[in-house]
Amino acid sequence: MKVIKIDKKEWTSGIEQVKNAYRVFGPIKEENKEFSAFKELGKGVTPDLSATDTRLSPKGIIFPQSEAMFEFTTDSTSDDCNLMNVPEKDYSPRAIVGIRPYDAAAFTLVKKNFDTPEYRDNYWVDAYDACTFIGLAVSSPSILDFSTSTKSGPFDETGLDVLLCDLDDHFLAKVISEKGETFLKAAGFTNIADEKDVQKIDILKKEAEDKIQSRVFFDKIQSYSILDIYEANFWEDISFACINCGTCTYVCPTCWCFDIQDEMQGKTGQRFKNWDSCMFPLFTLHTTGHNPRGTKLQRVRQRFMHKLKYFLDKYNDGIMCVGCGRCIRFCPVNIDIRRVCDTMNSFEPAK
């Protein structure tokens, strides 16, 4: 394991230098707002590492909220008439600097869906492969952070290529992959840290993990039959407040559902995918007019069953949640996934 020491005086120039080889994304404050978002950083803009807790997760860098998949024309005089052409895409190297470790780990959960032996979502996978993830360890987890309960954590390396730890006047950069090493070289960060520094990372990690106050338990959920928990009587209580907006799914780093839309102007048009939400009635509406998930209760149940039961059963590798806490903070009516998870876990099937 290699650890690089980066003097903060060199940080800005290093980030500028690396922009010659990468499109660099990072958190910056929204104009006139008190919150931040991940954006592509132009010349002279450095990521605001005090603002990595963005409202929207960085999933949009790999999986944009609206993305053109094809362009087409219905002009019969064109050779391309009625053909679906993939528009030009920029899959040159890109890097997300300042991503929180669990937001990066979320991509590895999403990958299970978009990159399978049978199907490969080229748009997602090509963008993912082009990306280097430079995480910033979370030293002061928020009260809603329950990432250590989800196999992730404030120093989780699962989805990262480099893990940065902030030590006031310098960063320690733990090199996790070759991709990460290449990035650090391109930025001119090559100063190898000494053994004493390296040990600090483990101490900081322990400190951060100890600060986490939120826990969820899902150890028993797998043992319940799907039908029993599906029919459980707590769903009415859980779903009552829900207004069926898309906030939880849009701010979630692991929600991956999308809808496909065609839009035409005159004879040309494009087909694009938009984020969709299982909270929306339209999500499952059939062309016949029938909607198998026609009620709010069914939709809320679907969201939590997918994250906390079906995913767990299917992959036997934890829940589809990294514990970032965004859905809790931004839900307009305070539906709390921790409470739902505990309710499901402490479920007692009727005998």
Place this chain on the structure above:
Amino acid sequence: MTGYIAKIKKISKQILDEGTVDMVIGFRKGTLALMNEPCFAKTSKAVDDFVWDGNCGINLANYLTSRKEKIGIIAKGCDSRNIITHIIENKIDRDQLFIIGVPCKGMLDRHLLSAKFPDEILNVSESEDAVIIKGADYEETLPRKEVLQENCSVCIHRNPVIYDELAADLVEEQADLDRFEAVRKIEALNAEDKWQYFEDLLATCIRCYACRNACPLCYCPTCFVDESKPQWVGKGQDTTDIRTFHFLRAFHDAGRCTDCGACVRACPMGIDVRMFTKKLEKDCFESFGWEAGLSLDARPPLDTFNPDDPNDFIL
């Protein structure tokens, strides 16, 4: 206002125990500061979870739409006005409802407070005139009127306009307010600046539809943005489509909006979407002397024709 809860619980239990209603809709304590969760109680035991404080800003009339049960509902001034609108629009029957009226002194602005205190707010307590905000290493007392939702600070119908029983004595209504100051500021801009104002306002919209779904008026079986035959508006993140959603939604609320502020409260991005609806509220008031949800007997202005209706916009 913090002392209302005992009476609210007492009434709720009584109407449940006597079988007057099948359920009571109220709030339970949220899992983070400044948030309470709408909930229902079908037994008097469940009523014990009810809370009432300045974090009950979600409009509970939204939870009545097309329900069949007999329902007890806790209603602030704005909720009660939306209940009237619901009854007028046949979304619920008056006979189905037992309205527990709550004279309101305004709800706390969660967006304002969380912006003001970047370090996590852990606890909020309230007295009649003050709000005490506590974090891990700070405690601050603020005058209540400075941290109210903007719609509450310009509210002139704090008392419920329809109720079966009150949870407390009526409060004094605010008077001599400039309710439309914010709208007039926009009206004073030139066309290009107006356009830019709303561009900036909507810049962070993620189109989650929380504003629409928190709104008791937005109960259409299929919203126009969800229609596909014909498709009225694009579904992507194009700014034209985002704006079309917002301004057309506001039009649909013309003469119906009670300025309850649920839309703004619900918005995860803290966008002041009231800046659309407030203009229409002002126009309805100035053109027709109309305020929504004040009477079960008056038809809304866009529902009726009166020979005196202003028509100077017709060339």
Place this chain on the structure above:
Amino acid sequence: MEHMGIEPGRIQFSWVSSAESTKFVKVVNEVTESIKALGPLKHFVKAKAKVV
């Protein structure tokens, strides 16, 4: 619409009876002229959805 930044005069209403042919011609001509004077619409023109 004007409140949102569409120029005053871009949207106009009139009441013309089927018997008022001269008024109809007059209104159409006036509207056409005043709209031409405003120039092309800058907003709510969506050439192609701006997506990634």
